[in-house]
Amino acid sequence: MDNTDRMIIKELQDNGRMKMKELGERVHLTGQAAASSRVQKLEDEGIIESYTIRVNEKKMGYPVHCFLTIITDSLHHQPYFAFLETKQEYVRNNYKISGEGCYLLECRFPSNEELDGFLVQLNKHVSYKLSIVIRE
Amino acid sequence: MDNTDRMIIKELQDNGRMKMKELGERVHLTGQAAASSRVQKLEDEGIIESYTIRVNEKKMGYPVHCFLTIITDSLHHQPYFAFLETKQEYVRNNYKISGEGCYLLECRFPSNEELDGFLVQLNKHVSYKLSIVIRE
DNA sequence: ACGATTTACTTGATTCTTGAAAGGATTGTG
């Protein structure tokens, strides 16, 4: 993991579909074979986990973005997890945290109505504090 | 934006470097040209914003992951923003939120020592509540 | 300090992918 590797990662974060030829040029390697084998190594080591796309969630129909601090007294979190499984469409991340609350749940919704419906059902399993994202 | 487009997006989220030929086969289009032109359209419409990689932040040297609820009485948030600019290495997201606090700040650190150093300086500008991620 | 070994890079040949162009099928419209 030298400086060239770090440059490669930066370039691929900006453009994950970059041609190996161009990537090589940008990090000062001649030909695509050298760049290609470094990328392969980064994949094998698990430093590059996967290739993906950034999607415009607003244009995809999920403009409402929020974080929920989940609070529960119950020792059994399974019903909460089971509930999340049924709402995969909305759930983006569920972080187990220390601090206030047990989980930080990141969600996306088509509208406030759908958010409200979600909250009503969520409240059967846990308590929460809601933070709505105004600007990313 | 029909069902094929949604399938394409799902496939590219899983593998952003997929060959157009394979993508075509997976969504039941013959040849790469049809898949390619649909992807081009999704890019032009801004639904696909960019191609990127998922990086293992732990292996990159940033194992400590936390969220900070930022609280400030001051009307001037500029010093806070200026501070964040100098700490880009650690900052992953800064969401403006409604609810408790003004911002939800997502950060990554090499160690708790660096986190502590960050908090000391942060505290000169704003108050915060800290949540450390135990499991992603 | 020396040669041996490993690692990383370059080069060139072959195979594969992409992009462009042309033609065909389907749908909607007057």
Next chain:
DNA sequence: CACAATCCTTTCAAGAATCAAGTAAATCGT
């Protein structure tokens, strides 16, 4: 029904990736 528009398929040429071989540089043990 004819026409236009849209989307898909096919084909082919240009460009990129993969593989193998050769070279240079760094590392290791003595």
